[in-house]
Amino acid sequence: QVQLVQSGSVLKKPGASVKVSCEASGYSFTSHSMNWVRQAPGQGPEWMGWIDTNTGNPTYVPGFTGRFVFSLDTSASTAYLEIHSLKAEDTAVYYCSRDRWDHWGQGTLVTVSS
Amino acid sequence: EIVLTQSPGTLSLSPGERATLSCRASQSVSSSYLAWYQQKPGQAPRLLIYGASNRVTDIPDRFSGSGSGTDFTLTISRLEPEDFVVYYCQQSGTFGQGTKLEI
Numbered sequence: 322q323v324q325l326v327q328s329g330s331v332l333k334k335p336g337a338s339v340k341v342s343c344e345a346s347g348y349s350f351t352s353h354s355m356n357w358v359r360q361a362p363g364q365g366p367e368w369m370g371w372i373d374t375n376t377g378n379p380t381y382v383p384g385f386t387g388r389f390v391f392s393l394d395t396s397a398s399t400a401y402l403e404i405h406s407l408k409a410e411d412t413a414v415y416y417c418s419r420d421r422w423d424h425w426g427q428g429t430l431v432t433v434s435s
Numbered sequence: 436e437i438v439l440t441q442s443p444g445t446l447s448l449s450p451g452e453r454a455t456l457s458c459r460a461s462q463s464v465s466s467s468y469l470a471w472y473q474q475k476p477g478q479a480p481r482l483l484i485y486g487a488s489n490r491v492t493d494i495p496d497r498f499s500g501s502g503s504g505t506d507f508t509l510t511i512s513r514l515e516p517e518d519f520v521v522y523y524c525q526q527s528g529t530f531g532q533g534t535k536l537e538i
Contacts (some may be wrong), residue, residue: 365530365532365533366480366530367530368529368530369526371528382528383436390484415479416479418479418525419484420487422470422472422525423482423485423491424479425479425481426479427479428479
């Protein structure tokens with residue numbers, strides 16, 4: 322069965338970087354692009370963009386350019402989200418989801434606090 | 436940029452009643468990319484409806500979607516206790532702000 326398993330919750334200080342992983346199993350990883358979604362506390366989901374798992378080409382939604390980086394390790398069927406220069410307002414749960422939105426990771430809570 | 440506006444923000448009903456949730460787009464959108472999600476506390480959103488009216492496998496038939504153009508509706512015909520959570524519409528990635536269904 323299709324599964325997306327994300328890395329665990331992290332606590333980071335402002336200005337640091339974080340890398341969230343999303344390991345896929347149960348399907349051909351390069352056949353489906355991967356979306357990333359942010360959900361701040363008490364808020365709705367925000368689509369951050371997606372990465373073509375065949376070419377590695379990322380697409381970022383406005384508002385998620387510059388500090389956010391999508392990458393892949395296709396040999397490990399894993400997608401990554403890296404956030405640089407963390408700010409308190411980056412505190413949120415981050416989800417990966419397959420391109421059809423039918424399967425989601427369990428979410429990774431990133432807390433940014435001094 | 437398309438904006439999705441969901442109404443009402445909170446809907447108060449009782450188990451067994453019918454719920455009608457609205458999602459209005461700021462401009463006409465393709466029904467093919469209109470989806471509805473359910474989100475329970477502490478869980479990822481769960482896809483219920485795609486293509487405006489197609490129910491995902493294993494989703495109970497009390498959930499149905501309809502609409503076209505700028506106006507879309509999620510209907511829950513007979514509310515069960517586990518249905519009292521938050522629902523989001525989505526169009527090509529962009530999410531609405533959600534409707535909370537409460538008892």
